[in-house]
Amino acid sequence: MTWETVIGLEVHVQLATRSKMFCGCSASFGDPPNTNVCPVCLGLPGALPVPNARAVRLAVRAALALDCSVQEESVFARKNYFYPDLPKGYQISQFDRPLAIRGRLVVESADRGAVAVSIQRLHLEEDAGKLLHDRFPGKTAIDLNRAGMPLAEIVSGPDLRSPAEARSYLTALKQILVYAGVSDCNMEMGSLRVDGNISVRRTGETTLGTKTEIKNLNSFANLERALTAERDRQQALLEKGGRVEQVTLLFNAASGDVRPMRSKEESHDYRYFDDPDLPPLVVGPVALQEIGAELPELPGAKQARLMSAYGLGAYDAGVLVSERPIADYFEAVCRAGADPKSAANWIINEGSPYPEPASLAELIGLVAGGTLSHQAAKRVYPELAPGSAPREVAERLGVLQVRDEAALRRWVDEVIAAHPGEVARYRAGEARLLAFLTGQVMKRSRGSADPKGVQAMLARQLEGS
């Protein structure tokens, strides 16, 4: 009897605006508590919300990047509940008429290859404030700086089939949203939050099992761990003939367990109704087209283009497009004359800090032309501060490839003299010691000797006598 796991993710991203969703308070992070507040986000009597144009724009961008159908008219609704981080006693969100619906995101699954995960909806809402439970014993401290920040909520369909797939989906989602400039999607800073819904059923069954919700996961790794733990728990329970209860769970990172956070009787009745303070949100065809034009080349398309235009393999292209600045850098290095495959290798293997594109291109050229050994070039790479030429740095470091016979001869002689034992063994037939001796010459030359020349010279020298 095999089991199938069914997972859907609800993701909240904080939109990259300067001000809050419904008021002009600053959206900056990390300021002293309750200093970015005003009547609107404090929920003072008489205050009214007015939506942030850029937040709408970014949400539409996200929707287009995710292939959603953007609704020309959508409606803000009040989600009513009481909680200390919610100043008005309701959250302004969107309910039955969200900004966008029916999108998709293609994700690489280790088990199933490319999977098109459905995006059921993307809508706008405001964030709640922050609560601190340990600041004052027996009391709750409230900071409303975050209250009213603009969020996009993105809900996937129950299309993921493993915790690993869920993690891949979240990675791909973050990548595309960062590419589109919608959010910085930083889980540590709270600009990306995820809740997971998970159920289990026998393979082949078409109806969904009872799902549980896991909230407030704070890292990609914990998302995967928590879903794994819950999948295992549900499976074990069902195997024993038990029933899964629909509860909300919290993940304990230290123990690796999930535990229920709410008693099953209390589920929230949000009593949604259209917010009378906000007429409908309209995104007309002209605006939609303008916003679409703002979208950069997205990761999938960029990866495919790098593969075809530069002859890269899928893996290398994939690594380069993981972050847009890296892909852009790669192309700049190629434009400066470097061989694409070499450029890709250098960028992927050596990493940051990245030299100026022209410098890296030159460095690659020096290696290709034989002026620098690859090893020597690796030493030059981190020293390539802006404005410095690779050849000068190589000279300064003394690693310009030396082919001069006399210099090579001197090092070879020194090494032979210093390693009589290995020389004797080589002459006795241990051919692989040539590599060791070559290495010693390379060391003595601080990497600047031409390895092929060294090896040939050693072989000739040790041949005789």
Added chain:
Amino acid sequence: MSAREVALAVGARLGEADRAGLNATLAWSEAALLAEAERVDALPGQGPLHALPVAIKDNIVTTGLPTTCGSRILEGYRSPFDATVIRRLHAAGAFVACKTNLDEFAMGSSTEHSAFGRVLHPMDHARVPGGSSGGSAALVAAGVVPMALGSETGGSVRQPASFCGVVGVKPTYGRVSRYGLVAFGSSLDCVSVFARTVGDAARLLGVIAGPDPRDATTLSAPPITPHAPVRSLSGTTIGLPREYFPGDLDRGVRAACDAAIARLRELGATIVEVSLPHSALAVPAYYIIAPAEAAANLARFDGARYGARAPAGGDVRALYRATRGAGFGAEVRRRILVGTYVLSAGYYDTYYGHAQAVRRRIAGDFSHAFAGGVDFLFTPTAPTTAFKAGEKTGDPVAMYLADVFVCPASLAGLPAMSLPIGRSEGLPIGGQLIAPPLAEAGMLATAAALERVLDAGAEVR
């Protein structure tokens, strides 16, 4: 008079009103009045309301005086910002005279539901001035101030205007900014005006009206400019909706309306009968929609960030429940419970959904009448003259029915007003005009024409 003299005179009259026990004010002080005078004196020119004292209903926030909304839950609350309408009054050179008493959070039709005691009708202390803007109406009627701001959700300015014998005008929904009006029924709330004459009401409305970037529900409409006086109403068609003139209408109210209609005819107006068939559904629909919105609007009052906080042991839930249970009066609690109920799971379509559909039908009735050639509608404002205190507090529904003639125009978002048209047994009677959206100027001109030829103080037979 200099601004300072105005301040002292108003202070004297407010003091007298307090001593007479009217209980129409919740906050005023000579210091605040003198501060207003200083501010007015420092203004460069003389605005359209220069040195005019305006009483402000205590659900409109002011920085100069506390705002309580007639509720213990906001006792002592001082708003850090002024409502947009207050800033516009200030810019026009007007004084904030005082904050006036009201039914708690504007929920009521008699001002008997204030946590700080009821307001007395200036002409008969045993009676109510109407509500919820009873304090503002009473002060204007008693001559303490020439004009006042109130608010309407279901008729709370027109009805007390009718009871007190003053002019009360509600603008088109969205014509006046709600930024700073403590929200009750957000899709219905309108800051509205009281004055003793139609001309003054028009002036005041003209100053406060206009789009506001802080309120997303305000309309871009041209300013309401005062009309040149109109002497003749020939060319104007006035509709009389038959549903507002039932056979059992109070005889005094009927007589006053008949007299007013006769005057309208004499002025040259064409009078036609029309029908607004869904009128009877207005009060029930209102008492679903307004409480639903109110329940959400009042959820912010929890003792956490401002206002009063009840002493409560235990957790934050205990704090919320104790604060709200003690801080809200009985009518407010009823409305919150009704509002919560009609939105709760399983009931949305039955109540709230249905009520919104009815609301659209009611608005449709008015559109149909206006499209059929009617310029304005004329009706009684209230089914009776001012009733006695305590008469209707035993049955919530009886109180709700006091709004039967004013409620429909609120649901439809139309501009509407009441002007005094006579007396019955010494008590004022108001006649109501209802206009199409954005037709305030024409409505006010028609009202002014009628005002000129009516003796509003005359006892009707």
Added chain:
Amino acid sequence: MAALAELAVAPADLAELTAQMDRIVGFVAQLTALGDLSIGAAEPLGPRVTPLRDDVVTPADLGLGPSDLAPEFVDGFFVVPRLGAMEEP
């Protein structure tokens, strides 16, 4: 309903309040006796489109701040009792 609305109701008041609620709900329920109301929609009130605000930081510039308004305010935080029975939504 009182629990949903976070309103404390004294047991002594419960009976009268329930009777009043029955009266009010009975009154408004006359609407439910009506048939299909989907036709005849009128023009919506207020603007048809919500106006949007430029993404510019405008400090509130309040004369009174959170510390002046709050019943309990310590070290820059609003303070309320512990969560207790009130679970996270």
